[in-house]
Amino acid sequence: MDGHCFVCGQRNEKGLQAVFSVDRELHTSQCRIVIPEGYQGWADVVHGGILSSLLDEACIYACRALGEQFVTAELTVKFRKPVMLGTELLVTGELLEKRKRIWCAKAQILVADEIHAEATARIFALDVVD
Helix, strand or coil, X not given: CCCCCCCCCCCCCCCCCCCCEEECCCCEEEEEEECCCCCECCCCEECHHHHHHHHHHHHHHXXXXXXXXXXXXXXXXXXXXXXXXXXXXXXXXXXXXXXXXXXXXXXXXXXXXXXXXXXXXXXXXXXXXX
């Protein structure tokens, strides 16, 4: 990683600079983040593309419990409730299944223990041998 990822890159001044932790035993990921102004969709609401990016990253990081290099092949997002700017979010990911080089994961965005968005993803493993 070169540090310039829009979501997690610590060297990307315009990015979210999200910090994900990975539980290698449970194959999960987690991040707490507050989305500031500038990432708005509708008035005071976080843009859906930003939420989708966080869900995508959570899925990738869950896979990183067992490897390093992954790309998303497919992402399906469900938005349940608006997420307000300036609110602390808990973003979680979980690896569900490994099949050769295509893995399945899910992610959620929670606000005060309530699901506001969720996703499922098919992830392509670049560095995992069949």
